[in-house]
Amino acid sequence: AQKVTQxxxxxxxVEKEDVTLDCVYETRDTTYYLxxxxxxxxxxxxxxxxxxxxxxxxxxxxxxxWNFQKSTSSFNFTITASQVVDSAVYFCxxxxxxxxxxxxxxxxxxxxxxxx
Amino acid sequence: NAGVTQxxxxxxxxxxxxxxxxxxxxMNHEYMYWYRQDPGMGLRLIHYSVGEGTTAKGEVPxxxxxxxxxxxxxxxxxxxxxxxxxxxYFCASSLGTAKNIQYFGAGTRLSxx
Numbered sequence: 001a002q003k004v005t006q007x008x009x010x011x012x013x014v015e016k017e018d019v020t021l022d023c024v025y026e027t028r029d030t031t032y033y034l035x036x037x038x039x040x041x042x043x044x045x046x047x048x049x050x051x052x053x054x055x056x057x058x059x060x061x062x063x064x065x066w067n068f069q070k071s072t073s074s075f076n077f078t079i080t081a082s083q084v085v086d087s088a089v090y091f092c093x094x095x096x097x098x099x100x101x102x103x104x105x106x107x108x109x110x111x112x113x114x115x116x
Numbered sequence: 117n118a119g120v121t122q123x124x125x126x127x128x129x130x131x132x133x134x135x136x137x138x139x140x141x142x143m144n145h146e147y148m149y150w151y152r153q154d155p156g157m158g159l160r161l162i163h164y165s166v167g168e169g170t171t172a173k174g175e176v177p178x179x180x181x182x183x184x185x186x187x188x189x190x191x192x193x194x195x196x197x198x199x200x201x202x203x204x205y206f207c208a209s210s211l212g213t214a215k216n217i218q219y220f221g222a223g224t225r226l227s228x229x
Contacts, residue, residue: 009156
């Protein structure tokens, strides 16, 4: 299986620090999509961003930014000036064709704790 | 706007008991999925459906069955629960192509004793 790897199992920082969550993926596909999801303590999975493999422009949304580098198969997520509400488990995922259908391959998740 | 709704939210079973998890979506999505989430393993695909009346096996289908009799509903069944099926189960739906976002339900926490 072509994996998605989030090497950081847990990260703990103090509020207002910047933090980067790493994501590295494997794929044989030329076209694919990358995603980040947030799972807050309440448990639901919340979609954050989708990136097309042909679009390597970085994206910024408020305090969140994403750095996609196809050459290193990485799609890292940075939170600037972190806040306690950012505490959650974050999942990186990649689309994959599976038996003719589309599915997501998830990384193991990174548990981010923002301390006041 | 309900999105994806899962019932029940919590359940405790004894080994050998059976149960059905219900997933309902109101977005008219073609694709529906069942995942399980275990510590340190991310989400793994159990079964999926590409449309009403169709189902297919995912990565970890053993011990589970599914049905998609109506487009908006996707049922996950455990015929004889085992402790290894203790997990958090998530249902998701999407329009179907690679670019489409999967929208998730709130999850069902299942414990098998």
